[in-house]
Amino acid sequence: MQRDKYKIEYTAFNSAVDLIAAMESGQRYELILLDILMPLITGMDAAKEIRQFNQDIKIIFLTSSTEFAVEAYSVGAYYYAIKPIWKEKLFILLDKVISEMETTLGKSFLIKSNTGLTRVFINRLEFAEVNGRTILYHLTNGSVIEATGSMTELEKLLSDNVCFIKPHRSYIINMEHIDTLSQREVKMQSLALVPISKANYPTVKSAYINFSFME
Numbered sequence: 001m002q003r004d005k006y007k008i009e010y011t012a013f014n015s016a017v018d019l020i021a022a023m024e025s026g027q028r029y030e031l032i033l034l035d036i037l038m039p040l041i042t043g044m045d046a047a048k049e050i051r052q053f054n055q056d057i058k059i060i061f062l063t064s065s066t067e068f069a070v071e072a073y074s075v076g077a078y079y080y081a082i083k084p085i086w087k088e089k090l091f092i093l094l095d096k097v098i099s100e101m102e103t104t105l106g107k108s109f110l111i112k113s114n115t116g117l118t119r120v121f122i123n124r125l126e127f128a129e130v131n132g133r134t135i136l137y138h139l140t141n142g143s144v145i146e147a148t149g150s151m152t153e154l155e156k157l158l159s160d161n162v163c164f165i166k167p168h169r170s171y172i173i174n175m176e177h178i179d180t181l182s183q184r185e186v187k188m189q190s191l192a193l194v195p196i197s198k199a200n201y202p203t204v205k206s207a208y209i210n211f212s213f214m215e
Helices: 018-025 042-049 069-074 089-107 149-156 199-211
Strands: 029-032 059-061 079-082 110-111 116-121 125-131 132-140 143-147 162-167 171-174 178-181 183-190 194-195
Touching: 018 042, 029 042, 029 089, 042 059, 042 069, 059 089, 069 079, 079 089, 110 143, 116 143, 125 149, 149 171, 162 194, 162 199, 171 194, 178 199
Parallel strands: 029 059, 059 079
Antiparallel strands: 110 116, 125 132, 125 171, 132 143, 162 171, 178 183, 183 194
16 A cells, blocks of 8 residues: 555454454554454453553554543553544544654664563663673663663664663663763663773763764
């Protein structure tokens, strides 16, 4: 399906049960259009289940009932539309959500964590720690996402973002969230302490100074 400059790939499901099964098996979606009144499982219950392993996917409800409008936003619904849905209105809505997604996706990345597919936003990633084949993503809200990977893979993932620097062989930090920098460690805004190797200190100090004065 081609809509202006956007190439959209879509899948239709006969029930929300089939949708959830596909997502649990690893199928990725950025946007879901859900009815609410459906057999086997309602769209609202499906959305609640989806939110247990994916907080970032956008959900739009298309329904003939106004009964669940308030509850829809409790599961982070992007929009709640009442049928009938005319073509022009639907396309305007899709243009809006896709445009927002296009902007957001450039500032985030998707990882396969222990709890499912998770989108990590660059501005919310305070630092990442590598321990063997495990990467711990420390977010600004205090949560930690655990995923499988190596330092090489992590560096490649973050290489396009100038805000990241490697102070130690096991850590990469986001300079936007540095509180204090010393020769031995970095204190992040969350008060977490990240070690700096002696060899890396001059590079980290210089990078942080340049980053701080970037326009």
